[in-house]
Amino acid sequence: MRDVWIGRAAALLIGGLCGAYLPEQVRLCFWGVLVLLGVRLLLWRPRDFFGRVFRPEILLLGASLVLGYTYSAFADRILPEPLSLDHVEVVGFLKDWNIAEDKAVGIVCLEDVEFDTAVQKNSSKAIENAADALPDLRGELKGQTYQLTVYADKLGQMPGEWKRVLPGDLLRFQAHLERPKALGTPGAFDLRLYDAVRGLSGTLSAQGDVVLLSAGEPNLTWRLRQQVRSRLEGWDPEETGVLEGIFFGDSSRIPDSVQERYKVTGVLHVFAASGSNVAFVLGLSWMLLWFLPKKIRISGTILVLLFYAALCGGNAPIVRATVLGIVVLLGRLGRGQVATLRWLLFAAVGLFSQNPLIIRDLGFQLSFAAAWGIIVLTPRIIKGKVFERIPSLFRLAVAGTLAAQAATLPLLIVAFHRLSLIGFFANVFILFILGSVLEVGLIGVALSFSGVLSAPLFQVSLWLLAGTNSILKILAELPYADVWVLNPGPLLWVIWYGGIGIILWGKSRVLFIVRVRLLLLGRGLRKIRVVQALYSKVPLSFRSEQKLLARWGGILFIVLLLWSPWNSQHDLEVVMIDVGQGDSILIRTPKKHAILLDAGPRSERFDAGERIVLPYLLQTGTGHLDALLITHEHQDHIGGVRAVFDNIPTDWVGVPAVGDRLENEEWKAGLPFGLTSQSEEIRTLQAGDRIELDSGAWLDVLGPHRVLSGTHSDPNNNSLVLKLNYLGQSVLLAADMEQEEMEEIFQTGVDVETNIFKEPHHGSRFSLYRPWLDVIHPQAVWVSVGKNTFGHPAPEVLEYWEERHIPVYRTDEKGTLRLLLSERGMEIFPGR
Numbered sequence: 001m002r003d004v005w006i007g008r009a010a011a012l013l014i015g016g017l018c019g020a021y022l023p024e025q026v027r028l029c030f031w032g033v034l035v036l037l038g039v040r041l042l043l044w045r046p047r048d049f050f051g052r053v054f055r056p057e058i059l060l061l062g063a064s065l066v067l068g069y070t071y072s073a074f075a076d077r078i079l080p081e082p083l084s085l086d087h088v089e090v091v092g093f094l095k096d097w098n099i100a101e102d103k104a105v106g107i108v109c110l111e112d113v114e115f116d117t118a119v120q121k122n123s124s125k126a127i128e129n130a131a132d133a134l135p136d137l138r139g140e141l142k143g144q145t146y147q148l149t150v151y152a153d154k155l156g157q158m159p160g161e162w163k164r165v166l167p168g169d170l171l172r173f174q175a176h177l178e179r180p181k182a183l184g185t186p187g188a189f190d191l192r193l194y195d196a197v198r199g200l201s202g203t204l205s206a207q208g209d210v211v212l213l214s215a216g217e218p219n220l221t222w223r224l225r226q227q228v229r230s231r232l233e234g235w236d237p238e239e240t241g242v243l244e245g246i247f248f249g250d251s252s253r254i255p256d257s258v259q260e261r262y263k264v265t266g267v268l269h270v271f272a273a274s275g276s277n278v279a280f281v282l283g284l285s286w287m288l289l290w291f292l293p294k295k296i297r298i299s300g301t302i303l304v305l306l307f308y309a310a311l312c313g314g315n316a317p318i319v320r321a322t323v324l325g326i327v328v329l330l331g332r333l334g335r336g337q338v339a340t341l342r343w344l345l346f347a348a349v350g351l352f353s354q355n356p357l358i359i360r361d362l363g364f365q366l367s368f369a370a371a372w373g374i375i376v377l378t379p380r381i382i383k384g385k386v387f388e389r390i391p392s393l394f395r396l397a398v399a400g401t402l403a404a405q406a407a408t409l410p411l412l413i414v415a416f417h418r419l420s421l422i423g424f425f426a427n428v429f430i431l432f433i434l435g436s437v438l439e440v441g442l443i444g445v446a447l448s449f450s451g452v453l454s455a456p457l458f459q460v461s462l463w464l465l466a467g468t469n470s471i472l473k474i475l476a477e478l479p480y481a482d483v484w485v486l487n488p489g490p491l492l493w494v495i496w497y498g499g500i501g502i503i504l505w506g507k508s509r510v511l512f513i514v515r516v517r518l519l520l521l522g523r524g525l526r527k528i529r530v531v532q533a534l535y536s537k538v539p540l541s542f543r544s545e546q547k548l549l550a551r552w553g554g555i556l557f558i559v560l561l562l563w564s565p566w567n568s569q570h571d572l573e574v575v576m577i578d579v580g581q582g583d584s585i586l587i588r589t590p591k592k593h594a595i596l597l598d599a600g601p602r603s604e605r606f607d608a609g610e611r612i613v614l615p616y617l618l619q620t621g622t623g624h625l626d627a628l629l630i631t632h633e634h635q636d637h638i639g640g641v642r643a644v645f646d647n648i649p650t651d652w653v654g655v656p657a658v659g660d661r662l663e664n665e666e667w668k669a670g671l672p673f674g675l676t677s678q679s680e681e682i683r684t685l686q687a688g689d690r691i692e693l694d695s696g697a698w699l700d701v702l703g704p705h706r707v708l709s710g711t712h713s714d715p716n717n718n719s720l721v722l723k724l725n726y727l728g729q730s731v732l733l734a735a736d737m738e739q740e741e742m743e744e745i746f747q748t749g750v751d752v753e754t755n756i757f758k759e760p761h762h763g764s765r766f767s768l769y770r771p772w773l774d775v776i777h778p779q780a781v782w783v784s785v786g787k788n789t790f791g792h793p794a795p796e797v798l799e800y801w802e803e804r805h806i807p808v809y810r811t812d813e814k815g816t817l818r819l820l821l822s823e824r825g826m827e828i829f830p831g832r
Helices: 004-021 024-042 052-073 117-123 131-141 160-164 191-197 220-231 237-248 256-264 268-272 275-288 294-311 316-331 337-354 356-360 362-381 385-389 392-416 423-446 451-476 490-505 507-522 526-535 542-563 608-619 641-647 659-663 665-670 739-746 770-774 795-803
Strands: 083-099 103-114 145-151 170-179 202-214 418-420 482-484 572-576 585-588 594-597 625-629 650-656 682-685 690-692 698-703 721-726 729-733 756-758 780-783 808-810 817-822 825-830
Touching: 004 052, 004 337, 004 356, 024 052, 052 337, 052 356, 083 145, 083 202, 103 131, 103 170, 160 202, 191 356, 220 237, 220 294, 220 423, 220 451, 237 268, 237 423, 237 451, 256 268, 256 418, 256 451, 268 275, 268 423, 275 294, 275 316, 275 362, 275 423, 294 316, 316 337, 316 362, 337 356, 337 362, 356 362, 362 392, 362 490, 385 392, 392 418, 392 423, 392 490, 418 423, 423 451, 490 507, 594 608, 608 641, 625 641, 641 650, 659 665, 698 739, 729 817, 739 770, 795 808
Parallel strands: 145 202, 594 625, 625 650, 650 682, 729 756, 756 780, 780 808
Antiparallel strands: 083 103, 083 170, 103 145, 170 202, 418 482, 572 585, 572 817, 585 594, 690 698, 698 721, 721 729, 817 825
């Protein structure tokens, strides 16, 4: 029987998705279209095709769509504004506390804040421009929740009194307070949204010691987690870190290499304490309570799920997965699949109502899609002939895993641009072992009050985990176990979910509707009279036929104008990707050829090439590079090159002609594996060279003119300096050259005039060579910069351009910068 509440809830969520993902400039127009459609429904004539019977339900569906859309479209208003305050005096309650090897991380709810106005004027431009806002800001900060980080001292110990604090304590301390900026790069991680969905406003970094104002009492679940940690101290820290990640969703003690292994094999989600963990806990509880009546068994399992969510710290992913698990249980009280699906949609609507931003959260989308797939697709999949050959013990699990992966595949591709080709195998077979690790381990957690009782269970969990890690290591090393993929665009969504819809709705029904529509379009509007004659005595007039033709003809004409291949732009695009303190610049020609200049920084903990540049290339459909140019060997430029080169086909790699310097350790550590200065793929470039592009565009190499030594910074002063030319417009890409190389180039008399000037060396004072700068008249200056301890960009550099009234675009403020060059001129599009 058809459940009308499923349609209403789905309409509300679909409206929410439209409000969340439509561009801001078209949201109001779309809302107007929805209102006009609503008015049309209110004026519905009885002779319309569907008749009077369906009118109330369609009105409710339309109202749900408009409500969801409106609620979601204005959700951005609840996001906190970006903010940076230094040496803030904080008074707050510590809600959670977790000490790792090099730092401690907790959650603090602010009770009071104090700050020195003079200090804030130097640390926050927004406050400098609005000092009167400080009293209001103090009131705004009270009651907000922040993630607190306290870094260990040189000996690896928590400084001062920090080692003695516990959850529940009221603390006073100084910290750097920061609320994240809006997303500035397409495809990048949106920290602002991530924090807001999880109830966080930003971060606090402790500065100095702490004062304990009043002692609190840690809750039961926190004490239990600490007790488990103490019981596990006798085993290998790496193995116990993974075990704690599976138990409680705490990945802070898991080495990066292990996390990468789980990511490649598609089972990283076990460390999120989300859907799969809740499913195994649900199954364990359901099995242990087999002797109870159905209703009591369901109630008991719900209590177990709630306790497990609290044990994991009550974070957003576990709460969301727990809610969805509970609705699945409640669905068993109803009439099978329909009741369960209704409760699932009700849970999603409830979470959306509580926080409209959650509909944009990837974790929520994956949890909901996986649960929907298991509920709706599993019964269809399990009827397949292939599954008849699978033993009954595994049949349901295999079908459920396949259903969940089918429902989430487009989301995973678009979000991560990675596809685990062995993920299905790993999730079907390895996940059972990890489920056993979790279930046996949780029994050990329940018995952790006794080391004698819990130790054997923890040992069994570690044995199972060791075997799992060995298998995953082999799987992760298989060729093409994990591949990066381009953003497929909306076509994948239409084909994939459209195909699922056809399977669910019935192929014969869909084919019948398509044939009828084609018949109506192919044989003329006379057939409309036949159809209407079956439902109404009022014929369709010739004038109505003309109106109908005009309406659909006009819509088709507009679509063709907006989406036609002959309307594609022939612009040259220059993109300065926001990689933090580093450089990465992408050039895309009108014929879609691409050249990448540098790939951002790399350190032990962060690789901008893998985390920012590569996802941006894939997100924007750049699957091939004609050239990868490296300006010099410093890690903030060459660091991310390997990640890009290993995953994006590249014709050749260009480096500056600096002779024997290419043999130094920095170049060897940065060049892609297998490439040396003698490799055929490597081309050396020097002043006077030209790189021909297409559509009349080219790159002139201005430097290095010769190898400089004994300068303030030899790597910087032997940088590859380029000038991009197109349709009489130019962009000067100055890398990290300093005064010595600037003098060398300037004295050659080469034309350095440019429309866009990329400020050398992130705005360093050592690149403020006035004879060069005074003769150029750029329309804008770009600075690629992030958080740093060098003072970049230097105040004197910013003052110089301000005195000349030339606008400066900084990536740390504006995000990724896009420049379009065409016959119409140039346009700059900041990402933020």
